[in-house]
Amino acid sequence: DAKTTQPNSMESNEEEPVHLPCNHSTISGTDYIHWYRQLPSQGPEYVIHGLTSNVNNRMASLAIAEDRKSSTLILHRATLRDAAVYYCILRSPFYNTDKLIFGTGTRLQVFP
Amino acid sequence: EAQVTQNPRYLITVTGKKLTVTCSQNMNHEYMSWYRQDPGLGLRQIYYSMNVEVTDKGDVPEGYKVSRKEKRNFPLILESPSPNQTSLYFCASSLLGGDSPLHFGNGTRLTVT
Numbered sequence: 001d002a003k004t005t006q007p008n009s010m011e012s013n014e015e016e017p018v019h020l021p022c023n024h025s026t027i028s029g030t031d032y033i034h035w036y037r038q039l040p041s042q043g044p045e046y047v048i049h050g051l052t053s054n055v056n057n058r059m060a061s062l063a064i065a066e067d068r069k070s071s072t073l074i075l076h077r078a079t080l081r082d083a084a085v086y087y088c089i090l091r092s093p094f095y096n097t098d099k100l101i102f103g104t105g106t107r108l109q110v111f112p
Numbered sequence: 113e114a115q116v117t118q119n120p121r122y123l124i125t126v127t128g129k130k131l132t133v134t135c136s137q138n139m140n141h142e143y144m145s146w147y148r149q150d151p152g153l154g155l156r157q158i159y160y161s162m163n164v165e166v167t168d169k170g171d172v173p174e175g176y177k178v179s180r181k182e183k184r185n186f187p188l189i190l191e192s193p194s195p196n197q198t199s200l201y202f203c204a205s206s207l208l209g210g211d212s213p214l215h216f217g218n219g220t221r222l223t224v225t
Contacts, residue, residue, distance in 0.1 A: 043202050046214060049211060091211075100160075101157070102156070104153065
């Protein structure tokens with residue numbers, strides 16, 4: 001099963017950009033890269049996903065390395081509400097298996 | 113409103129007393145899954161289901177059962193709960209496919225004494 005590696009924690013100041021890295025060296029050619037975040041006392045929520053090209057949405061941007069062995073979630077201007085645990089996972093497009101491995105994620109602290 | 117609903121939100125029980133945590137989704141999703149979350153261990157998958165009557169083990173299935181008789185419901189059953197199953201549990205659902213986002217419930221905090 002493909003796994004991801006993330007730093008345990010990161011810090012940022014409010015209104016600064018944040019780059020959250022994820023390594024997934026065993027990614028297969030068809031796995032999608034997903035990012036979720038978990039605010040205190042809540043369930044995880046979807047942030048963004050991508051396959052090969054960089055992706056942008058209203059919450060964040062996802063930069064995917066050319067060899068796809070790593071990716072970076074970019075929060076362009078961190079706010080206090082972005083303080084959360086961020087998870088990077090891989091999801092296979094094949095319907096015969098969908099065993100998703102979340103790991104421990106990166107705890108992001110944002111300081112005013 | 114599209115949502116995944118778990119019940120109850122909090123549950124305190126005693127060792128050995130069978131319990132069921134319910135999970136229901138209103139988005140017609142084929143895929144449903146259960147996770148447990150413990151301090152320092154992150155989210156670990158217990159069981160998942162890719163459609164009605166199709167279930168498979170995740171990383172930590174011991175001590176748990178699931179069933180998928182209807183598309184919208186995916187209950188988690190603890191036949192004989194033990195204190196090491198004290199945890200925060202999350203249910204999730206999605207369409208099938210690698211590009212389908214997961215939708216999570218708000219969690220069930222279970223304490224087994």
